[in-house]
Amino acid sequence: MDKDLITQPHFLPDFCKVEAVLYITLMAQILAIILALNTYTLSGEFWLPLALNGFFILWVSLVSAAFLCSLKKVTASWSPFIAGLFAFFIINASTGIITFAVNDLLPQLGILHPTESANYLTNLTISGIVSGLILRYLFVLHAWRNKTKAESEAKLDALQARMRPHFLFNSLNTIASLTREDPVLAETITEDLAALFRASMQASGRMVRFEQECALTQQYLNIEKTRLGERLDIQWDTDNIPSDALIPPISLQPLVENAVYHGIELAQHQSSLSIKGSLNKNIISLSVQNPVVNTPTHRKSNHIAFENLRLRLQSCFPNNSSLTLSSADGTVTTRLQFPYQQNQS
Amino acid sequence: MKVLIADDEPLARKRLLRLLNELEEVPTHVIEASNGFEAVNLCTENQPDIALLDIRMPIMDGLQAAIEINKKSDTRIIFITAYDEHALAAFDSNAIDYLLKPIKKERLQHAINKAQHYIPQPIKDAIAPLIEARTHVCSHSHNGDTLIKISDIICFKADQKYVCAYTTENSYLLSEPLKELEQEFDQHFIRVHRNALINIQHIHRLKKNAQGQHQLTLQHLDEKITVSRRHLPALRKLMQNI
Numbered sequence: 001m002d003k004d005l006i007t008q009p010h011f012l013p014d015f016c017k018v019e020a021v022l023y024i025t026l027m028a029q030i031l032a033i034i035l036a037l038n039t040y041t042l043s044g045e046f047w048l049p050l051a052l053n054g055f056f057i058l059w060v061s062l063v064s065a066a067f068l069c070s071l072k073k074v075t076a077s078w079s080p081f082i083a084g085l086f087a088f089f090i091i092n093a094s095t096g097i098i099t100f101a102v103n104d105l106l107p108q109l110g111i112l113h114p115t116e117s118a119n120y121l122t123n124l125t126i127s128g129i130v131s132g133l134i135l136r137y138l139f140v141l142h143a144w145r146n147k148t149k150a151e152s153e154a155k156l157d158a159l160q161a162r163m164r165p166h167f168l169f170n171s172l173n174t175i176a177s178l179t180r181e182d183p184v185l186a187e188t189i190t191e192d193l194a195a196l197f198r199a200s201m202q203a204s205g206r207m208v209r210f211e212q213e214c215a216l217t218q219q220y221l222n223i224e225k226t227r228l229g230e231r232l233d234i235q236w237d238t239d240n241i242p243s244d245a246l247i248p249p250i251s252l253q254p255l256v257e258n259a260v261y262h263g264i265e266l267a268q269h270q271s272s273l274s275i276k277g278s279l280n281k282n283i284i285s286l287s288v289q290n291p292v293v294n295t296p297t298h299r300k301s302n303h304i305a306f307e308n309l310r311l312r313l314q315s316c317f318p319n320n321s322s323l324t325l326s327s328a329d330g331t332v333t334t335r336l337q338f339p340y341q342q343n344q345s
Numbered sequence: 346m347k348v349l350i351a352d353d354e355p356l357a358r359k360r361l362l363r364l365l366n367e368l369e370e371v372p373t374h375v376i377e378a379s380n381g382f383e384a385v386n387l388c389t390e391n392q393p394d395i396a397l398l399d400i401r402m403p404i405m406d407g408l409q410a411a412i413e414i415n416k417k418s419d420t421r422i423i424f425i426t427a428y429d430e431h432a433l434a435a436f437d438s439n440a441i442d443y444l445l446k447p448i449k450k451e452r453l454q455h456a457i458n459k460a461q462h463y464i465p466q467p468i469k470d471a472i473a474p475l476i477e478a479r480t481h482v483c484s485h486s487h488n489g490d491t492l493i494k495i496s497d498i499i500c501f502k503a504d505q506k507y508v509c510a511y512t513t514e515n516s517y518l519l520s521e522p523l524k525e526l527e528q529e530f531d532q533h534f535i536r537v538h539r540n541a542l543i544n545i546q547h548i549h550r551l552k553k554n555a556q557g558q559h560q561l562t563l564q565h566l567d568e569k570i571t572v573s574r575r576h577l578p579a580l581r582k583l584m585q586n587i
Binding site: 164165166168169170172173174175176177178180181226227228229231265266267268293 | 353354355356357359360363380401402403404427428430445446447448
């Protein structure tokens, strides 16, 4: 019924993982406690049934896990329904085998006294109900995870950095002016503008190499430098950052764009925009600094762009990144920090 | 026809200049300004027929410049903007026309034709809603215009006919009523008396004098400001919350 929500058929956890085994052990003990509590209300005994049940259920679950682990390559290609049914079968078969071992095999070998309470019907009923519930829970959990993942990806797409309309139209105006004054420069600016828009339209959450983001920011600054002339003085120092470091696409560029929009464009004289980068203890720190221009009106769009970038960072580096804005001594600094990563995680 | 163009980008000015030279009636004079304040001064000096003002400019933006220009001359204003975030289209296009960048020659021709025919009228009330609060006020005197940064002003005091703005170094006469200044700058200034509007940042101490009057000492201003009984509660409340 929820099949269309499933993007991966594998809703069963990887039973070969230590985590999964630990989790299974825990679940088995909880079930044993519940059953022992039930015995306690009926007969007043608790510790012995707990030990026996615990032992029995642990065996069942570990045997099932071992089977599912060894067969995971086979089940991976099956549909969720078949895989679920198979897991259900494995768990109940294990229950049957262990019950057989405890009730018949071991007493026959003289190792264990036959128990009165445990029989095939009760054991299989309990195991059937519990395994059915657990499998259903895993299935629903998986569907829910897929759904939230799809939702957050859609949100991320919507969050993809947008260029300021001001920037677009001012750049077009610059190009219009240059087509007659300096056609060669007009051509370069058109190419840079195209590259910027292509990058901002490529809605993907995948990270890019730092050198790529730098190139993009350079193209952006190239356009602004042409437009603002000598009023824009750029100091670039990011040599310490490895070029293969991964960074969310369009993350440095908007900080630089913000600095130009608020700090350089409205300044009367030449102003410095400085971009610095450092790598310290595996943390990359990027800062963009611009002088404060005295304007009482702060545009709200600024905060939206900032929040947007923060959310995108959060999704690329969960709880591991920061974006801060500080002002001191007549300058505003935005600082971006995130861990040095070379491979997509 | 004398035309002033104000834009902070040299390339934008160059293009506009070229377009003006391609019009049916080529302007006899074109004056260039690179910010709003320069535009105001050049308009006072040259009295152009038309001013083409970019909205986003350093020091003083096009909207503020338009208000100042409009006060002292019959210059018709045409705004230029890259992106119409100010919703200029919502305003009466007979009073304020606007052009979007990159400007089309036909559109410029149309705006200039229209501007030559309309009767100049006060535009302050029309533009004021577009401006959150000015960053500067302008003082006109025989020495020319002086631009005063709002954040530099310690207080405004009304004296009979004029309003005086006090900064650390100087005082300037303004032609705007205290009531309007109070409304516009209510974020940073508070009225403490019928004749005084003070910068919240400069409040130093409030004290009762021998006559039982409340007096306010401001940083960087020797003169004490009398606080009227009517404005005392609001001032006290503000001082507690700072």
